[in-house]
Amino acid sequence: MSPAPLGNRDLMRAHNRSIILNAIKSHGDISRAEIARLTGLSPATVSAITAELIAENLVLEHAEGDSSGGRPPILLRLNPGGGFVVGIKVTEWHLIGALTDLTATVIAKQSSDLPALSLDDVLEGVVNMVSHLTRVGGVRKKQLLGVGLGLAGVVDGNRGVLKYSPTFGWRDIPLRDLLQARLRVPVYVDNDVNTLTLSEKWFGTARTVENFLVVTLGRGVGMGIVVQGQIYRGHGGGAGEFGHIVVDPQGPVCACGGRGCLETLVADPGLLRQAQEAWQRGELSAPVTKIEDLVALAEAGDESARHIFARAGDVLGVQIANLINVFDPAMVIIGGEGTRNGEWMFAPMRQAIARHVMPGLRNGTEIRIDPWGDDAWARGAASLVLGELFKSPIQREAIAGSVG
Ligand SMILES: [Zn+2]
Incomplete structure (x- = not known):
C-alpha cells in the first residue's frame, strides 16, 4: 500500500479550496456570504480559504456592486494575472500556440511551421514557442504555471505518453518527461479533442x-x-x-x-x-x-x-x-x-x-x-494546465490511483 499523499484533514481542506475556487470562477463577482450559501461551507471555512487564495494572488478582492445604502459588499473574483499558461497544438505541419491568463483569455498567440516531422523538431519548436510567447506576453518564468500540449492520437494523459499517433507515425513517446526536462515547468499532454473538451468544461459553454x-x-x-x-x-x-x-x-x-x-x-x-x-x-x-x-x-x-x-x-x-x-x-x-x-x-x-x-x-x-476561432485548439491545450488548478485533489487522486 502506498502512503496517502495528504492526510484526511488536508485532503478535506484542499477539496474545499477547489470548491471555493470553482464557485468564484463560475460566478464572477461574489461575496463570501454568497460563497458559503452556494457551497454549504461554514463562513469560517470560506473566510480562511479565501484569505489563502488572496495571499496566493489567485483571487482579487474589490468593493463595489449592489449596495443598499450601507457599506458596499466586498466581492471576490479570479485574478486573471495570478498566473499564466502556454497551450500548444501540434499538427503535422505546424505548431499553434497561445499564452493565456488564469481565465483562459489569450494574451499572445503564435503559429510556426514545422520543418520536418521529427521528434527533435517538435521538441525544439515547442521550447522556442514557449520562450517566444512568454517574452511577448511579458510573463516571467515563475509566473508560468505550466505548458499544455494537445495532439491527435492515443495519449496516456496520466503519464504524458503519446501511445500511438497515425498522423505522426509515433509510438510510446514520453512527451511530458522530454519536455519537462527542457522547460522546467509542469507539462501536461493529452489528445487534442480532449483538450478542447476540457476547455468547454472549465471555461466554455459546458x-x-x-x-x-x-x-x-x-x-x-x-x-x-x-x-x-x-x-x-x-x-x-x-x-x-x-x-x-x-x-x-x-x-x-x-x-x-x-x-x-x-x-x-x-x-x-x-x-x-x-x-x-x-x-x-x-x-x-x-x-x-x-x-x-x-x-x-x-x-x-x-x-x-x-x-x-x-x-x-x-x-x-x-x-x-x-x-x-x-x-x-x-x-x-x-x-x-x-x-x-x-x-x-x-x-x-x-x-x-x-x-x-x-x-x-x-x-x-x-x-x-461553436463558432470556430483559429486559437481554439491552443486555448484547449492551455486549459489542460488551468484545469489542474481548479481540480479537486479527490479527482486528482482518483486519476493517480488508476495508473498501474
Ligand atoms: Zn476509419
Missing part, C-alpha cells in the same frame, strides 16, 4: 453541465466525452473515435484501413472526394480543391454542392442521434474547422437528430455549434 459530448469536424471527426464531470477515456485512453464508427461497411476506404467510417462521409477529405465525383459527373458548376470553395458554391446556389453538405449533415445527424440515445447528454457541442460548413450541413443534421432520437430522450439535449 461549464454548468455534468454530462456532455464534444464532436469535432475537420480533417477527421473526433469526440470528447464528459460523464459526471469527468473526461471518459476508456480502458486504454483511446475512447471517442466517433469518426471511425462504421456507417457503410461497403463504403469508401478510410485512413484507419477500414471501410465506410463516418469520417469518410462527413470530414473534409470525404466531402472533397464527393465534390470531385460530382464534378466528373458534370453536376457541380465548378471544380473545387478546398472546402471553402464548396461552401462558396453552395452559397451561390449550386444544388449539387448543397446536396453534398445536406447528405453529410443527414449522415452525421443520424450518428449523433445514436450517441444521444446512448449517453443522454445535456449538451452536444459541435466544434472544429468543419463548423464553417454552416447551415448547409447543420440544418439537415438537426433534422436527422430530431427524427432519430428516441421518444423520451427527445428535447433533452441541447445542440450547440
Whole structure:
C-alpha cells in the first residue's frame, strides 16, 4: 500500500479550496456570504480559504456592486494575472500556440511551421514557442504555471505518453518527461479533442453541465466525452473515435484501413472526394480543391454542392442521434474547422437528430455549434494546465490511483 499523499484533514481542506475556487470562477463577482450559501461551507471555512487564495494572488478582492445604502459588499473574483499558461497544438505541419491568463483569455498567440516531422523538431519548436510567447506576453518564468500540449492520437494523459499517433507515425513517446526536462515547468499532454473538451468544461459553454459530448469536424471527426464531470477515456485512453464508427461497411476506404467510417462521409477529405465525383459527373458548376470553395458554391446556389453538405449533415445527424440515445447528454457541442460548413450541413443534421432520437430522450439535449476561432485548439491545450488548478485533489487522486 502506498502512503496517502495528504492526510484526511488536508485532503478535506484542499477539496474545499477547489470548491471555493470553482464557485468564484463560475460566478464572477461574489461575496463570501454568497460563497458559503452556494457551497454549504461554514463562513469560517470560506473566510480562511479565501484569505489563502488572496495571499496566493489567485483571487482579487474589490468593493463595489449592489449596495443598499450601507457599506458596499466586498466581492471576490479570479485574478486573471495570478498566473499564466502556454497551450500548444501540434499538427503535422505546424505548431499553434497561445499564452493565456488564469481565465483562459489569450494574451499572445503564435503559429510556426514545422520543418520536418521529427521528434527533435517538435521538441525544439515547442521550447522556442514557449520562450517566444512568454517574452511577448511579458510573463516571467515563475509566473508560468505550466505548458499544455494537445495532439491527435492515443495519449496516456496520466503519464504524458503519446501511445500511438497515425498522423505522426509515433509510438510510446514520453512527451511530458522530454519536455519537462527542457522547460522546467509542469507539462501536461493529452489528445487534442480532449483538450478542447476540457476547455468547454472549465471555461466554455459546458461549464454548468455534468454530462456532455464534444464532436469535432475537420480533417477527421473526433469526440470528447464528459460523464459526471469527468473526461471518459476508456480502458486504454483511446475512447471517442466517433469518426471511425462504421456507417457503410461497403463504403469508401478510410485512413484507419477500414471501410465506410463516418469520417469518410462527413470530414473534409470525404466531402472533397464527393465534390470531385460530382464534378466528373458534370453536376457541380465548378471544380473545387478546398472546402471553402464548396461552401462558396453552395452559397451561390449550386444544388449539387448543397446536396453534398445536406447528405453529410443527414449522415452525421443520424450518428449523433445514436450517441444521444446512448449517453443522454445535456449538451452536444459541435466544434472544429468543419463548423464553417454552416447551415448547409447543420440544418439537415438537426433534422436527422430530431427524427432519430428516441421518444423520451427527445428535447433533452441541447445542440450547440461553436463558432470556430483559429486559437481554439491552443486555448484547449492551455486549459489542460488551468484545469489542474481548479481540480479537486479527490479527482486528482482518483486519476493517480488508476495508473498501474
Ligand atoms: Zn476509419
